[in-house]
Amino acid sequence: MVELNQDTRHGTLLLSIHDVGPRFANEVDRLRDLLGQVAPADKIALLVVPNHWGEAPITAKTPFASRLREWADAGAEIFVHGWFHKDDTQHTNPYTRLKAQHLTAREGEFVGLTIAEASARMAAGKALLEDICGRSVAGFVAPAWLYSIDTNNALAENGFSLAEDHWRIWHPPSGKVIGRGPVLTWASRSRARIMSSLFVARVMPPMLREARLARLAVHPGDTTIPAIMQSIQRALAALAFDHNIGRYDSLLPADLHPCAS
Ligand SMILES: [Zn+2]
Numbered sequence: 001m002v003e004l005n006q007d008t009r010h011g012t013l014l015l016s017i018h019d020v021g022p023r024f025a026n027e028v029d030r031l032r033d034l035l036g037q038v039a040p041a042d043k044i045a046l047l048v049v050p051n052h053w054g055e056a057p058i059t060a061k062t063p064f065a066s067r068l069r070e071w072a073d074a075g076a077e078i079f080v081h082g083w084f085h086k087d088d089t090q091h092t093n094p095y096t097r098l099k100a101q102h103l104t105a106r107e108g109e110f111v112g113l114t115i116a117e118a119s120a121r122m123a124a125g126k127a128l129l130e131d132i133c134g135r136s137v138a139g140f141v142a143p144a145w146l147y148s149i150d151t152n153n154a155l156a157e158n159g160f161s162l163a164e165d166h167w168r169i170w171h172p173p174s175g176k177v178i179g180r181g182p183v184l185t186w187a188s189r190s191r192a193r194i195m196s197s198l199f200v201a202r203v204m205p206p207m208l209r210e211a212r213l214a215r216l217a218v219h220p221g222d223t224t225i226p227a228i229m230q231s232i233q234r235a236l237a238a239l240a241f242d243h244n245i246g247r248y249d250s251l252l253p254a255d256l257h258p259c260a261s
Pocket of ligand 1: 018019081085143144
């Protein structure tokens, strides 16, 4: 374990595991173990997909639902992370079509949804996870961090307290940005993407040394590439040396906190 010097640490480090669901139950366990080397369970946010690709539904009273409840009981912040995590929209806008196909391999579920459809999927995800976990969800994060304008409006409508994209964390009901800074993440889809994410993971932690906010996000696919797992471990140690590991909800000012009257 890395020796941490309280006096030299400043800023907050937020950790998250994406694509939590029964489809990737084993991978999520490995990622929780990896992040758990430096962080307690209540400082590892879980981004949960209610029905990954329409093939892995989370349902109440199943073993996976019980595990989710245990993680929430241990204090993990639970975020709704889309519904299907798959972009099944026929895009008419050429810019959106380009973004959907080339940036995310059609994983940007919310990039082209209408406000009605976005809102319906958000409400269903929130209701399902709150029922299983027995508490409010922490917020909503769109798959691939991609939001349409309509999706942004639907977030406020559904009363989510927190949302994030590649560059910001915000409070949807007020639109107030409460954190800024890039997310360090890895891509395992192709050799070129693996190599570029390994490079970024080497150079980014020193660049974030003085940052007030640093974020590290991991995905189930990361567990399939040993070099990525080693890179995550190295970056995690470096970022945790310079920052205090925190919770997303700790960024909310008291007057925006869901518990504020
Ligand atoms: Zn995802």
